[in-house]
Amino acid sequence: MALSSLLLPTLLLLLLLLLPNASAFFHNAHHRAHHSDAAHNYRDALSKSILFFEGQRSGRLPPGQRLRWRGDSGLSDGSAMGVDLVGGYYDAGDNVKFGFPMAFTTTMLSWSVIEFGGLMKAELPNAKEAIRWATDYLLKATAHPDTIYVQVGDANKDHSCWERPEDMDTPRTVAKIDSSSPGSDVAAETAAALAAASIVFRRSDPSYSKLLLGTATRVFEFADKYRGAYSNGLKSFVCPFYCSYSGYQDELLWGAAWLHKATKNPTYLDYIQANGQTLGADESDNTFGWDNKHVGARILLSKAFLVQNVKSLHDYKGHADNFICSLIPGTSFSATQYTPGGLLFKMGDSNMQYVTSSSFLLLTYAKYLTYSNQFVSCGGVTITPRKLRSIAKRQVDYLLGDNPNRMSYMVGYGASFPQRIHHRGSSLPSVSAHPARIPCSSGFSALNSPAPNPNLLVGAVVGGPDAQDRFPDQRTDYEQSEPATYINAPLVGSLAYLAHSFGQL
Template sequence: MGKMKCELVHKKIFRSTALMLVASLVLTLFAFVQEAQSAASPRTGGSYYNYGEVMQKAILFYKANRLGDLPDDYILPYRADAAMTDGKDAGLDLTGGWADAGDGIKFTHPMSYAAGQLGWAVYEYRDAFEESGQIDDILDEIKWATDFFIKAHPSPEVLYYMCGYEASDHSVWIPHELLDYRTDRKSFVLNSKVPGSDVAGSTAAALAIASLIFEKTDPEYAEKCLTHAKQIFAFGDKYRGKNPLDTLYPSGGYMDDLAWGAIWLYIKTNDSSYLDKAKSVLPTTVLGGGHTHCWDDVSYGAALKLAQLTHEEGYIKAVEKNLDSWMPDGSITYTPGGLAWLSQWGSLRYATTAAFLAFVWSDDDTVCTASKKQKYHNFAESQVNYALGDNPRKGSYVVGFGENAPEHPHHRTAHGSWTSQLTTPDYHRHILYGALVGGPGSDDSWKDDIKDYMLNEVATDYNAGFVGSLAKMYDMYGGDPLENWPQPEDFKAPQDDITEYFCRGWIIYEGYGATNIMFQLNNRSSWPPTMKDKLSVRYYMDLSELFEAGKGLEDVSITLGDNQGAKLIGLKQYKDNIYYFTVDFTGTQLMPAEWELCEKDATVSIKYKDASIGSNENDWSYKTLTGPPDYDATSFAGLTPYIPVYDNGRLLWGEEPAGGSPQFTYGDINDDGGVDAIDFALLKKILLGDKPDNANMSAADVNDDGDVNAIDFAILKSYLIGSITSLPK
């Protein structure tokens, strides 16, 4: 009996183990199948991502592309005023608006599409923006664009459609802040002789939508937008024709844009003439499937609104014919991972914008075919979730959001090159939060490569439909936007040591009481990128051995050799036996734009009359100097903090010798020991732009506020005439 029990037990264990193995295999197979299904079918019907956070970031992207006069406390620490000369060639102020993409050109047509699309999202899903706390942010971005459209429309039959142009802008790879210095910001205009009904119709639509969404918060501005929308639409309708752009944004036609402008003017005004106009320029016979709403073809959006407003069967069928083409059983190509793929250029912008149309349509029970409602809805969710991570690479396509997100978008300012090269540096100095990159190829393949502008381009029109789809996802599934975000450090790439201004130095020659030193002043600024034309460096010397030998300053000579726009300012006392000379590049522009512009060189010879007495080895600035020079503008070789950099006489980078600040008297600009009329005359010259070589700029900053200006002039004058009895010490 014992033996039988033992055998039975062994059989039970064997059967149990076998069952467990089978179960394990089944679970593994199930997981594999699920994973395969997930790769082929992005998820729907649930909250899989933080839609509040990604919407917050997708809106923030627009701030990265702003041009014009930005606030001093701008939320993006790597951005500053840019393209401030726009319109000057036409005698106008055309500053503002958005740079189109990773470049710096400003196009009214795609910008108006993007602003109109964002406005449409607010029109449809305002509650989502309000509940997520994003309504003020998105309205602010839309207004930044519509303010530009108003500027671009200085009279009823004039509309500017571009600032900057391809040949000039695309010849450099520089941050937006340097566009005025390195590119031609020529402006281009539409008028009765140069028509552009496509640009006019799209711009009229954007302004009409703005007039609708600003009714609640700023009725006066809403009315202003409406006035311009009406005039621009009338201009585009009167002088019909395509805009003259033949590259970058060549228009495919203008009837769709006129329909788009007319339908929104009808929604705003209830003037039936606009509805009649929309129907006449967009008959149902010209509508088809296979594409979607985008900057160059807004017929799909216009047809959708016409169908909702008129309930005419022709428009309803046209809308559903288009949406049907985007379904898995339609005519659009699907990637193996489940992306509805239309084009290699911005595949994700098309899919997420088609998703927005599907959301809006399926939300409307009065027009959407009941049996198709869920199908359209599921399609829209799947495309958004694909972009956020439901794809074969298990990665987000939104910079700064989710897992395995892009780090190398094709965007000049986020990259932050100081040599105008895509390869320098080999990482991005800033995180371009919220930017939707172009997206994968038809086989789901994608590479995070700044040079691949087809797959990694970002643009204002790319994000526009995406934001609307995210608002709907938030409306359904929620998600918390980040609190107290962003902070300045959020935008710093971890690889960057934040060294923006510095000096590199090398010993060229040394011997027989003489030392030749090469100074290389660098501007690799990126927080924000800034042109500087008042930079200088100082070399600090310890002359103790000279004075102890009974010698004086006349026994050492400092001479300037080969240089790129430098001046030499002779020895000045710093403290005790420590003196310094200045290599001053004031008047020479340094900017992070090209090799030749981001760095400037100067050689200086230090020579002692008695070679046995003079020595540089105890000089503060001699420390770490080596040779020979390294001319690689991508490296930090030779960097020495002991040769400090100054901006207009104020320490910008580096370390001064211990012992306090340089000895000078405020107001004693010529360092002669007194404050008198000579100093007053020097200050006047400085303010007129004629800075003398012997001017102590720190002393010229009489009120010590960091700037030499008319206030210092007034204070010094008051002191000299006796109105005040003292100056800052």
């Protein structure tokens, strides 16, 4: 022992002399050790953010279902129309399957895996399973040419009940788009979802990947050929829940961007170049979510320029920079409100979806900029990739507990988290605990009860606090207390990056 301790300094000195990069190695090792002391267990949060999707499953649950308080539901969906629409996800705390947000959720889960799946280790199979649960359903919904089934369930009647999905007795009305009642928005988003997922499964399941991509191509052609917003023809079904407020142009650009990435077919690049401006490529909107995809398309297309060196997409770097600059506090381009506690704030209803989607875009764009050794210029102020990562980390840390309320907004993560989320299945006793059916109106006593939810929807991220960082944790307050699949989907990628960067994966 004494001899080895004497030799060690000599060996280190020799190593420094012999290896020109040895000093950098030791610096980096120290850097990694210093930064491994993370404020949060991002790996645990990642695992839970993916587990949440199992609580949102519709259909016949598989043997590997981990949230055991959930049971089979919606097993006859589509049968009245002579189609099989069993499966997919409930979007939030209700029992309706809305195709528009489900497709966006699928696209963002897939993008999370495309960018950061290589860092996910043991969680990668779970993330891919979450994607497949959605794509299996989307393949059913698009099985008939020039027709897409975009909703299962009457939202108005569903919202007049408070019942478990396993007990559903509200009408499972099916809504569809076709050539006579088009929906370019939901169709192009569905094409984006299938195209993005095809990349995820390209190596692990080539035949499934090919099926997804072939369907995506066909669905996008339908979206582009028969143009119109789906909420025009289906207003009574989809509004005010998931109206297409931003129109369908953003989805056509987004769908084309994903098909360009998935196929490398130059016809999609030609389409983007010919139609980009009319589809809103350079509009100044800076809100990215289930309704407006412009910003996401700009970031995705900037990758083709920054990483793949597709020169013709040079302008998208500028378009992406404009969005980034709008998020940076203190710059002349800043157009984003933050709460006193530091949370990005877009709107009172389900604000956390914009926090998770913007954080994902910041980390993803930082990755592209780093690869190409570039930065963002905001009116003469240079914004580095490191700055983008720090802003994204601050948002995720706020979500996980670094906030004035000292609570996590992810159910089951941390010592303090929401106890009364606006979610039927979580708030009512499970079928195993209460085998007898709970009728439509009987469940409202649970909705109005001050008691904590009996079933933990682990990983669910709620709508979040208001503009003053206040969060009452009331089940009736759906704007702040309701979780949604599209809140979690982009968070999966951010948590994978953070868990890896802090040595937790």
